[in-house]
Every structure is written in C-alpha cells, then in structure tokens.
Amino acid sequence: MFKKDCIEHELACMVDYRGKTICILPSEKILNVLGKKYTLLIIALLGNQKRVKFNDIMKKTGCPRPNLLSIRLRELEELGLIKKRIMGENRPLSVEYMLTRDGKKLRSLIIPILAWIEENSKN
Template identity: 45%
Template structure:
C-alpha cells in the first residue's frame, strides 16, 4: 500500500461540517459503495440491494448526495419516467479515498458481515 500524501500542519477542518453531515448518515456510504461497484442504479434497485431501507430515508439520502454533488440523477424519457443514479467525478473521488480507510478498519478489528454484497471494485 502506498504512503498517503503529506498533510499540511495547518489545515482547516470547517469544510467537514457540511459534507460530513451527509456522508455520516446511515445509508450514504453504502449507496456510494453500490453505485461505485455497479454504476447506474434505479431507485428500486438500490432499495433492493440495501435490504431493509424504507423509501423515505433512501429518497432523502439520494437527494442529499445529489445536492452536495456526489451523486447524479438522470431521468429517462420513458413512460413512466425511469430515474437512474450514478456517482459524479467527486463521488468517485470520495469513494477512492474511503477504500484505504476501510482497509485500515479491516486490519484493526473490523469484521466483514457474512455474505457482504458491498465490495470494493475498481471503477472504469
């Protein structure tokens, strides 16, 4: 594993307050992981993969991820309209930064859930 870039000694953590409020929510990182592994997904596909999430929290989380620029929403001109969600370049970048953290957690006592459907895969 390569060494992370040096962090400046004087760095402001204030920008975390906006984005951390969104990505620290229960489902946000799982949604980012699924979209990162599998590309575009519809609302019901995400709901099915996440298992026990109800529509309201999924909808709210997707709206928040879209609002901060991590997820994009594409409405297809079908009847009824089909909506697909995918990661933005910023969403891919965040996902790439999360993987080393997950490796660290795994090496320091974090446990995989049996049959875990969310695995890190390289993005295109």
C-alpha cells in the same frame, strides 16, 4: 465558512495536513451527511456499476423505506457526489443514479476505510 471562522473558534478547527494548515469547518456538512445511515453503502454501491436504479439501490443497501433512501440520494446530489438521470418519457419513469467525478474521488477514499473496518472488526 472560511479561515476567519476558524480564527474565531480559537483555531480549534485547524489541522495540519501534508505541511498545510487547513480549516475543517467547511467539511462539517459533508461529514454530517456521510455519517448518516446508508450513505457510505450508497456511495460504495454506485461505484460498482455505471448506473444503478432506485429500486436496486434500495434492495442492495437494505434501506427499509423509499422516502429515507430519497432523502439520502438528494443529500448526496446536493453535495455534488452523485447525479440523477430520469429515463423514459412514459410512466412509470425509471430513475438511475451514478457517481460524479467528485463522488468517485470520495469513494476511492472510503473503500480503504471500509476495508480497514472489516479487517479490524473481526476481533
């Protein structure tokens, strides 16, 4: 989606940011994924370590179902925020996940938001 789409939506999706007008429609897909359960936890967790194994992500996030975690990880991978590395040639394979450069940038924006939430949820 481009600015043309914003114009068709009567500029409802246009916001001012640092002196520029930007269209927020392209961010809709990313925001949709980020708003899903466990997504922010996964991004925060992956930034704490260089590589994290699937089972460790599952334990540390509290995600109850492997298929749900797989979906979240796939969504983040499709957005280019994480990458998957398959280790070993023999069964069982070990799968590790890590943040990409874009994932690290996003995490640096998310952590202050999570800190703000923690500070303000004490009331």
